Amino acid sequence: MTPESIREMYTAVKADPDGNGVLSLEEFKQLNIRDFHKYMGSQKVKMSDLVRNSQHTWLYQGEGAHQVMRSIRQRVIHLTRLPPEIVEHSEPLQVVRYDQGGHYHAHMDSGPVFPETACTHTKLVANETAPFETSCRYITVLFYLNNVTGGGETTFPIADNRTYEEMSLIQNDIDLRDTRKHCDKGNLRVKPLQGTAVFWYNYLSDGEGWVGDLDEYSLHGGCLVTEGTKWIANNWINVDPNKRRQLQFQEEMARYTNKEEEDQSEWTVDKSYSHVHVEL
Numbered sequence: 001m002t003p004e005s006i007r008e009m010y011t012a013v014k015a016d017p018d019g020n021g022v023l024s025l026e027e028f029k030q031l032n033i034r035d036f037h038k039y040m041g042s043q044k045v046k047m048s049d050l051v052r053n054s055q056h057t058w059l060y061q062g063e064g065a066h067q068v069m070r071s072i073r074q075r076v077i078h079l080t081r082l083p084p085e086i087v088e089h090s091e092p093l094q095v096v097r098y099d100q101g102g103h104y105h106a107h108m109d110s111g112p113v114f115p116e117t118a119c120t121h122t123k124l125v126a127n128e129t130a131p132f133e134t135s136c137r138y139i140t141v142l143f144y145l146n147n148v149t150g151g152g153e154t155t156f157p158i159a160d161n162r163t164y165e166e167m168s169l170i171q172n173d174i175d176l177r178d179t180r181k182h183c184d185k186g187n188l189r190v191k192p193l194q195g196t197a198v199f200w201y202n203y204l205s206d207g208e209g210w211v212g213d214l215d216e217y218s219l220h221g222g223c224l225v226t227e228g229t230k231w232i233a234n235n236w237i238n239v240d241p242n243k244r245r246q247l248q249f250q251e252e253m254a255r256y257t258n259k260e261e262e263d264q265s266e267w268t269v270d271k272s273y274s275h276v277h278v279e280l
């Protein structure tokens, strides 16, 4: 967005009554979601211009979660052969629904990591300020939850393309990242099949047994759903390419989990005395 289009939007949704160009927390809280939807409708945003056209939610898989959620997590631990604590402290399961006409243009699930980049999952524990942030999704496990009547494949436009250069993604007006128009031209396409999954690494190895640079060949997207509905789920495994920060994060999480267990056992003792009624 340009500064002008932001100002235009603020005026349309009456977001900045004092007109100072900055949206304060108080002004944000006063926002009326209806005004916002009305404004978006009036903008006639083209479907193809949206990076994605889908809905999603998150499902907890940690301790105490439903057995189905726990078993998915266990299977991901076996599949990835990673230390369980790395998987256990990763993001929850993201469940996604695309209706007919839905898509997700080609993208990376995670960003490049420079020395001054923080990972979302470790940034609080690392307690460092950083100008950039990314989700540090080392692995993606994508589950297909249904069979899609038409379209909806997962495309990897440049998978295995050893001669890939960034410019070749857009040639003669053909943008290979456009999953509404050009899925048929990509290098690899996976058809959704209920109960199956695809699994890939978003980062290369650093050659020393740890996470290295972003793997540009992991570019992928969801093709246009031409008929029916598409349901998928994503399990992202977060690892900080900065090993020290990842280990510090794991130690902190272990401390936190142990503390919770201690609190829990105190509570159990309390509970066993709960029938004792003491008159004060």
Ligand SMILES: O=C(O)CCC(=O)C(=O)O
Binding pocket: 096, 104, 109, 152, 153, 154, 155, 220, 221, 222, 223, 232, 234
């Ligand atoms: O819908 C697909 O097949 C791909 C989904 C995806 O890439 C994502 O959710 O990050």
Ligand SMILES: [Fe+2]
Binding pocket: 107, 108, 109, 220, 221
């Ligand atoms: Fe993705």
